[in-house]
Amino acid sequence: MSNLISDYLGVHAQAMPLREQRMKLIASNLGNADTPGYKAQDLDFDAALRSAQGQSGNGLLTTTNEQHLAIGGGLNPFQISREGIQPNLDGNTVDPDTERAAYGRAALEYRASLSFVESKVRSMLTAITGQ
Numbered sequence: 001m002s003n004l005i006s007d008y009l010g011v012h013a014q015a016m017p018l019r020e021q022r023m024k025l026i027a028s029n030l031g032n033a034d035t036p037g038y039k040a041q042d043l044d045f046d047a048a049l050r051s052a053q054g055q056s057g058n059g060l061l062t063t064t065n066e067q068h069l070a071i072g073g074g075l076n077p078f079q080i081s082r083e084g085i086q087p088n089l090d091g092n093t094v095d096p097d098t099e100r101a102a103y104g105r106a107a108l109e110y111r112a113s114l115s116f117v118e119s120k121v122r123s124m125l126t127a128i129t130g131q
Contacts, residue, residue, distance in 0.1 A: 009120055012113040014052035018045060019110040025079065026103045029094050036090035040082040040099070048078040 006013045022043040032038040084093030 008124070009117055011049070011053070012116050015049060016110065016113050016117065018043065018048050018052065019106060019113060021076070023103065023106045023110060026099055026106055029099045030096065030103065033092070033094045033096050033099070036092060038092045038094060040084065040093045040095075042080055042082045042102075043076070044078045044080055048076075051078070 022045060025041045025043055029038075029040045029042075082093065085095050085098060
């Protein structure tokens with residue numbers, strides 16, 4: 001049986017936690033912009049959302065034998081390392097300007113999802129109370 005609230009809220013019910021996680025990764029990148037050897041991290045949002053919706057073709061490798069090494073079996077299999085645009089001598093791949101732009105866009109997308117959910121909840125309350 002499907003969850004009626006999740007069905008009512010649509011894709012935004014699954015997208016909001018993923019958007020939050022992406023913003024945390026980008027903020028971590030900005031915090032480690034001067035850390036030698038730090039590799040910028042990001043979230044493969046499309047694959048994570050497809051997986052959250054239960055769709056196949058999520059981009060993950062599957063193992064067919066117990067002796068195979070698990071790929072992406074960590075805490076978040078959709079977390080990826082992003083290569084730097086301009087190489088750094090200390091091995092850090094964080095470009096602060098790119099990260100700030102990505103954070104701004106991620107915050108805007110999060111706010112859009114939040115506004116949609118708020119609108120749906122408001123209309124549900126209106127239907128319940130009749131006001």
